[in-house]
Amino acid sequence: MKADVGAPVAKTGIGELLRLPPFSRKFGGAAEYVVIPALALAASLILFGIFVALFGKNPIDLYFYMYQGAFGTWFSWQNTLTRAAPLILTALCTALPAQLGMVIIGGEGALLIGALCSTSAALAMPGTPPLAVDLAMAAAGMAGGGLWIMLAGALRQYRGVNETISSLLLVYIALAILNYLVEGPMRDPASLNKPSTREIGAANMIGNIPGTEVHWGFVFGIVAALISYILIYHTVFGFAARIAGGNIRAAKVVGLSVSKLILIVCFLAGAAAGLAGMMEVAAVQGRANANLAAGYGFAGILVAFLARQNPLAVIPVAILLGGIGASGGLLQRRLGLPDASVLVLQGVIFVMVLASDTLYGRLSFFKGKGA
C-alpha cells in the first residue's frame, strides 16, 4: 500500500485525512452510491426545514412528525410499507426499460390496464377456487400491463415513435378505456353514483401478510425487484440489455437482437406495473373503478429516477417515499401544513438527487489511494 501514498488525488482527499482503512478503499465505489444519495436526501430535508420555517413552523417539530408518521410506530411502519408496495412495482416499469436507454413514463397506463384485465379474469370465472382465480388475475394483469408497455416499445423500435411521449399518451388512452368500460359494458347496475364493475368477491381477495396490515403486494414487489436485479446484473440477457442500452450500434455489430431485447424488457416492465394494478384490485379495491387511477404509476417514475434505475435501490427508495406519504397526514394535522408541502419535499428531493449526479467520481473520499 505504500506505493500509493504518492498519488496526488489522495493527498488532498478527505480519505487521506480520515486515514480510511483499506476496506473503504475497496468498497468506496459502492459506498458512493449510498452516501451521495443520502447526502442529497439530508440536504433536501434541511432545505425543506427552511421552507417550513419560512411559514413560521418549527423545523424540529417537522422532523419529529415526519419520523413519527413514517417510521415512529408499528402502525406508521405498516402505513409506510402499504404505500410503498405499489411504488416498487410501478418503479420497475421505468427502471427496467432504462437499462436499454429508454425513458418509459407510462406505468400508470399499464397499472390501469393490468387492473382491468385482472378484474375481467376474476369476473369471468365465478365458482372457481380462489387460488386459481388469483393466479389467473395475476397472469391476466401482468399480460395486459406487459403488452401495453410493449406497445410503446414496438412503436419506438418499428416506427421510430419516441417511447417517452407514446407511453405517457397511452396512459390517457388506458384511463379512457377504464372509464368507458367501468361506466359502460362492465358497469355493475347497482353502482349508482360510483360507476364500478361488479366485485370480485370477498373470497378472492388477497389478504394481508400474516401479523401485519400490509398486503402481499409488498412481498411481490420485493420479489419482482430482486428478480429484476438478478436479471439485469447477473444474466447474459441482462448483460446484453445493458450493452444495447450503452451503445445500440455496438450491440447490433456483436449480433444482439435489439428488437427482441426491447420488446421483452418492455413487456417485463409493463408486467410489473400490471401486477401492481392486479394487487390494487385483489387486495384493496375489490373491483375496478376510477379510484384505481391514484397516480401510483407516476410516483413510480420518481422512485425509479431516485433509485438511479437500479432495481434493488427501488426498494428502499419506495419505502422512503411511502414514508413521506405516510407522514404527510400528520404534517397536515399537527402542523397545519397544506397537502402540497409533501409535494414540495418530493420535488426538492428529486432535484437534489439529480443534481448530486455531478458528485459521482469527484469526491476523492471514495476513490481510495491511487484510484
Added chain:
Amino acid sequence: MNFDHISRRGVLKGTAALTIGSALPLRSALAKDTTVGFIYVGSRDDYGYNQAHAAGAAALKKMAGIKVVEEEKVPETEAVEKTMESMINLDGATLLFPTSFGYFNPHVLKMAVKYPKVRFEHCGGLWTEKDPKNVGSYFGYIDEAQHVSGVVAGHMTKSGKLGFVAAKPIPQVLRNINAFTMGAKLANPKVTLQVIFTGDWSMPVKEAEATNSLIDQGVDVVTCHVDGPKTVVENAARRGAMVCGYHVNQAVLAPKAYLTGAEWNWEVLYPRFVKMFTAGETIPNFYRGGLKEQLVKVSPYGAMVPEAARKQADEIKAGLTAGTYVIFKGPVTDNKGKTVIASGVSRGQTDPELEKMDYLVAGVIGATS
C-alpha cells in the same frame, strides 16, 4: 426571517424532547374533548365540494370541547384507510367524516368493522341494513336549491340557452341537471339547456373548454356540477355570461355575474350531528334532507336579479321549505320523448326511484351516454 431561536442548544433540546416525546403516547387530545376527523378528497379551499365540508368543520371548531383534525387531498385508495386509522390511533378521533363519495365502499365499511367504537359519518353513501351500525350516510337534496337556481336562470337568460358543465352522467348529477332545467322552464317554457360532461370530478382544462364552447353556442347562463366550480364561474364571467353557483357561494369570484347558486349547508348539519354524538344519542344511519331540514341553501340573489324573478324563486323556495312543493311531478318526459314520470305520479324527495335517475328531461340537449 429570524432564525435566532434555532441555536445549537435549541436543537439539542429539541432532540431530547423528541426522544421523550416518542416515549409518550401520541394522543394529544384531552380526555374530555371529542376529537372529530375530517377527510377531504381535494383541497379544502377549492370553492367547491371540499370547501363546503371544510366550512362545516370550521363550524365545529367553534364548539366547546370539540377538537377538529383535518386532512386534504386524500385519494380514494388504501391511503384513506390509513388516514382514518391514523386519526383514530394517533389523534384519538371518535367521530370521523370521510367526505368523498368514493371513500364509502370498501374503505369506510372496512374501517367501521375494524373500529366498532368509532362513529363514521359518510357523505353521499347509501347505508343499508346490512352495513355496520356505526356507519351513517347523510346527503342533502341539493336539487331543490338547483331548482330555485334554475327559476332565476330562466328569468335572466336573453338567448333562451342555458349551459351546464357536469362531471359524469350519474343519478346525482342528472337529478341536478333535470331539476335546474325544470326550474328554468317554469320561468320561461322555451329555454333549452345544453349539457357537457367532462368525464371526471376535477378536470379544470376540460371545464374551461366546455364553458367556452357553451358560450360560443350562445349560452348566456352557465352552471355546473363538478368538484370545484371556480374554473367554470371565472371563465363564464370573463366571457360576459351569467352564472349560477354550486357547492358554496362563488359570488366573490364573479360579483357581477353571479345570479344565485345551490349550496350545501354543512355548517348547520355538522354541529347538529356532533351535539347528538356528544349527548350520547344515536345519529340516524340514513339521514337525508333538503331546504326544509336546512341541509342545503340557495345563495343570496345577485343585485342584477329583478323583482319578478326573486318573487317566483322565493315562492318555490317557500313551497320546498314547507314541504308542499314537489319538483318531480308527472307528467315528465325525457329529451327523447319518452314519459319517465306518468301523469298523476308525484315523486317526492325520498322516493328511491329518483336515486336511480338515468334520463335527461325534455329541454336538455345532450345524452347520458
